[in-house]
Amino acid sequence: KAGVTQTPRYLIKTRGQQVTLSCSPISGHRSVSWYQQTPGQGLQFLFEYFSETQRNKGNFPGRFSGRQFSNSRSEMNVSTLELGDSALYLCASSLATKGADNEQFFGPGTRLTVL
């Protein structure tokens, strides 16, 4: 079974631009979560999508948004990029169940650099 895939793996943008990152979950997984990893703030939860609906949201500004398609693939978008948005963005997929035994499988991440 293929793992979680993220595209692109590396991205360079300039301030003010917008960017879209893509995540394809493991086949059969219906939940997709996004995390931001930076040296200063560590790993922080962005949001989770399940059945095309945002189910959980972290504490990020509205410039960060996401969506999920009917095939469970997900995209996240960051508008009006700032230097502080430079980070590794990780996507994780899991089965739909909440709580117990709901393991999240992480992709390799997209490294975004904002100049």
Next chain:
Amino acid sequence: AQSVTQPDIHITVSEGASLELRCNYSYGATPYLFWYVQSPGQGLQLLLKYFSGDTLVQGIKGFEAEFKRSQSSFNLRKPSVHWSDAAEYFCAVAGAAGNKLTFGGGTRVLVKP
């Protein structure tokens, strides 16, 4: 609000020696606890998880962790470290929803030959 503290930012250990990584959590109810490992340039791989039951949990790669409710801790251990264990380790907690992980700051492990 839930939180996780990993007191040690860096740990250096000799190959073959034992390893213990500390994790303290704060959560109002019964937590779901996880340990992940991240190698350079890679995503996160789950080592083990605790939901309920036996407080000593066995994971992959020879790792184990012990849940101690009285100390709000979930420390990770390995009896004998291999050079390939050099990586960054993250402890995480999730609530009842299970899908929102709160991570600790991570502990970077260096293995000396």
